[in-house]
Amino acid sequence: MSDIKDIIKDENLVYKKTKVLTDNVMHYCPGCSHGVVHKLVAEVIEEMGIQEKTIGISPVGCSVLAYNYLDIDWQEAAHGRAPALATAVNRLHPEKYVFTYQGDGDLASIGTAEIMHACNRGENIVVIFINNAIYGMTGGQMAPTTLEGMKTATSPYGRDIKLNGHPLIITELIAQLPGTSYVTRQAVHTPAAVRKCKKAIRKAFENIGQKKGTSFVEVVSTCNSGWKLSPVKSNEWMVENMFPVYKPGDLKDE
Amino acid sequence: MAEYKLMKGNEVIAEAAIRCGCDAYFGYPITPQSEILETLTLRQPWLETGMVVLQAESEVAAINMVYGGAACGKKVMTSSSSPGISLKQEGITYLAGAELPCLVVNVVRGGPGLGTIQPAQSDYFQSVKGGGHGDYKLIVLAPASVQEMNDFVDLGFELAFKYRNPALILSDGVIGQMMEKVKLSPVKPRWTNEEVIKLNGSWATTGKTADRPRNVATSLELDSARQEQFNHKLQAKYKEIQEKEVRFEKIACDDAEYLFVAYGSSSRICQKAIDLAREKGIKVGLLRPITLFPYPTKAIQEMAEKVKGILAVEMSAGQMVEDVRLAVNGKVKVEHFGRFGGMIPSPNEVVKALEDLIIKG
The missing domain is CATH 3.40.50.970 (Thiamin diphosphate (ThDP)-binding fold, Pyr/PP domains)
Known part of the structure; x- marks a missing residue:
């Protein structure tokens, strides 16, 4: 039996947590996509060497405490207003890498005006949009992106289009705006999807350096607590039900 | 120049x-x-x-x-x-x-x-x-x-x-x-x-460097005990502001028997009203709060010891008058006069209100 100390050596290292990710224990439910996306953003920041130049804007929603997990300067915004904060930081510090990290309620419901106008102005920022079709933090209420017939705490009999309108497919609208240069829809349900999503996040951050305007990365995500499914079942449900409405892939890459 | x-x-x-x-x-x-x-x-x-x-x-x-x-x-x-x-x-x-x-x-x-x-x-x-x-x-x-x-x-x-x-x-x-x-x-x-970092670097999001912990601009604190502590800190700050930053102006107050309290454009109207009233032999002065928070409570308390009545003049249905009454604490009569909804009182109206509500009233 070899000693554990003989195994933990630099030459045996196959994986290391990025230093941009703090040691704080995440409050996210097991199986939630947030933790993976946080890690990808943190890895991209470390790999690009932009930790000192990055300002994150956290939303209201499950990721309100994102500032506890990425070791960068953060601003915590009011619900939906993150793109307005990011606008000011971008205008006052054009040399910085500014990103917002927003959920579907934050971005596609209460903050619709702010996201549309920030993207329309072509603010030189990255938007990470987590779409899990539900309000996770407040206990699983209907979101603007909740699917037709989907049961939530405020659509207990399933989303009724006549009553609540259609799921808002906002990323397609965003892609129409000339201020955006890169609009993509990703997921993190398989190792291959995680690698692809990381590439997309990396490209979005690189676009800031090239002053390309707004880069928008939607990540179709799971909320196994809100969906009341196991993490594995959530991934299956997402592929089966979310992907037909929120189709993965690039919508725009200029 | x-x-x-x-x-x-x-x-x-x-x-x-x-x-x-x-x-x-x-x-x-x-x-x-x-x-x-x-x-x-x-x-x-x-x-x-x-x-x-x-x-x-x-x-x-x-x-x-x-x-x-x-x-x-x-x-x-x-x-x-x-x-x-x-x-x-x-x-x-x-x-x-x-x-x-x-x-x-x-x-x-x-x-x-x-x-x-x-x-x-x-x-x-x-x-x-x-x-x-x-x-x-x-x-x-x-x-x-x-x-x-x-x-x-x-x-x-x-x-x-x-x-x-x-x-x-x-x-x-x-x-x-x-x-x-x-x-x-x-x-x-x-x-x-560089100056921003020097002046505000302890809290501002200027970009996290290796020599300091990350700065987070937030109003969130979910732990109630810590949120209460933070509120105590805020209240201590407001108390310090109340103690150090009160600003006001007194006009024609030395011999005043009556007092207007008015801020902003109402205070300009009251200055003309003082001239008109004094032509009629009514000795009235003006205390003009310049800071509304912190409010010049003490200055109004001191004037309440000297005058017979106070008229708060505002272009509202009576808002600041509540703070005048809190300062005066019943020592002398305090009334409100105001035009509102976009109407501006004339100096003559203000003098008449002083006569009707304070002197005769």
Whole structure:
């Protein structure tokens, strides 16, 4: 039996947590996509060497405490207003890498005006949009992106289009705006999807350096607590039900 | 050599902002204050000082842009008029809760609702009692002239950064639209990024370097015990402001038997009313609060020992009069006189109100 100390050596290292990710224990439910996306953003920041130049804007929603997990300067915004904060930081510090990290309620419901106008102005920022079709933090209420017939705490009999309108497919609208240069829809349900999503996040951050305007990365995500499914079942449900409405892939890459 | 100009109150806010080294202005058009944004976009200060000027998509976005800029440790401001200021209240309480310095200008018009575009002073409660949610205070300055519109921009920023708290200039449509001679402030350069780090680096989001922990601008604290501690800290700050920053002016108070208490444009009307009353042999003076928070409570208490009655004159249905009554605490009679909904009282009306409500009443 070899000693554990003989195994933990630099030459045996196959994986290391990025230093941009703090040691704080995440409050996210097991199986939630947030933790993976946080890690990808943190890895991209470390790999690009932009930790000192990055300002994150956290939303209201499950990721309100994102500032506890990425070791960068953060601003915590009011619900939906993150793109307005990011606008000011971008205008006052054009040399910085500014990103917002927003959920579907934050971005596609209460903050619709702010996201549309920030993207329309072509603010030189990255938007990470987590779409899990539900309000996770407040206990699983209907979101603007909740699917037709989907049961939530405020659509207990399933989303009724006549009553609540259609799921808002906002990323397609965003892609129409000339201020955006890169609009993509990703997921993190398989190792291959995680690698692809990381590439997309990396490209979005690189676009800031090239002053390309707004880069928008939607990540179709799971909320196994809100969906009341196991993490594995959530991934299956997402592929089966979310992907037909929120189709993965690039919508725009200029 | 001092530079004098004939300017509108709103225009001078824009000029003073550029001259005091303001880093950014975010606004949205609304009467009667649109000249602030118009003057700034005409002056193009981004070519001169690098100051950012941006017309936001809404008042809500504008105040949140202010949050973003203020959290960078920069001198950032917005302006609006009453309905727009109501929209900004969410952002203002977040700014107060995150202890971010900034300057907000309210050129008040009559309300409630869409109201009128004519001047009023009916946003007093909103300004000094906290228009948004939670226990917080703004530092509130009430200019009574175009000169003070100029002076209070720099003063507002100074106090905002001194206490890391939003400051509000509570003006009104009279002062905003009126033209007067103004002595412009000397030009101060904007802070460099290095100066911002030196002055505000302990809290501002200037980019996390290896030599310090990350800075987070937030008003969130989910642990109730810690949230209470934070509230105690805020209250201690407001107490210090109350002790150190009270500003007021007394006019014709030495021999006064009666007293007007009025701020902003009402105080200008009261000055004329003093002349008219004294021609009739009524010895009346004026106490003009310059800061509405902190309120000159002690100065009013002292005057209550000397006079027979006090008339609070406001272009509202009676808001500041409550703070006068709290200060006087029943020592002498306190009444309110006001025109509102966009109407401005004449000096003669004010004298008659003094006679009817205080002297005869």
